[in-house]
Amino acid sequence: MPPEERVRQFTEISNLLRSIGNAGLTPLVVPGVYDIPHRGHVHFLRAARAVDPRRSVVVVGVENDENVRLRKGRNRPINTAEERMDVLAEFGSVDYVFMYPDTPRYDHPEDFLARYRETSAAALVVPDWDPYLGLKQDQASDVDMDIAVVHYEFFRNSTTTMLQAVGFQE
Numbered sequence: 001m002p003p004e005e006r007v008r009q010f011t012e013i014s015n016l017l018r019s020i021g022n023a024g025l026t027p028l029v030v031p032g033v034y035d036i037p038h039r040g041h042v043h044f045l046r047a048a049r050a051v052d053p054r055r056s057v058v059v060v061g062v063e064n065d066e067n068v069r070l071r072k073g074r075n076r077p078i079n080t081a082e083e084r085m086d087v088l089a090e091f092g093s094v095d096y097v098f099m100y101p102d103t104p105r106y107d108h109p110e111d112f113l114a115r116y117r118e119t120s121a122a123a124l125v126v127p128d129w130d131p132y133l134g135l136k137q138d139q140a141s142d143v144d145m146d147i148a149v150v151h152y153e154f155f156r157n158s159t160t161t162m163l164q165a166v167g168f169q170e
Helices: 010-022 039-049 065-072 081-088 111-118 133-142 159-165
Strands: 026-032 056-062 096-099 123-127 146-150
Touching: 010 026, 010 056, 010 096, 010 111, 026 039, 039 056, 039 123, 039 146, 056 081, 081 096, 111 133, 123 133, 133 146
Parallel strands: 026 056, 026 123, 056 096, 123 146
Antiparallel strands: none
């Protein structure tokens, strides 16, 4: 499928995930910011693909710009959500990509329940070192969503540390 067809609207995701599951495949939602793609992102997406190597369909959920500003600072993101989705659509490990329209807050865990309900036909992919792992597992359980906890090496080259290395001020 051409990369431009991999980018989908959030309104399409629920039906897309359901149809993937109905086809006997394993839909996996892999959320994140993905502001400046780096090695850690590559390994996270590879780990997601490895959940069910022959049947996984990797669907990346990109955080919208407002949500990134709230979590990372007023000068972020560096790349807009549209730009981030366009880049991710080129990754061989990504089947589909969409942008979340909401801005949930970690200090209001119930904010995530509506998001998870929309994508509950899939499994949520979370790294085993995620500081919110327990919370995400509880939330996914509350909406009958599977969760796939994956392990991959956490590299120090996060977008934030890369930006700090070049003198970027948040």
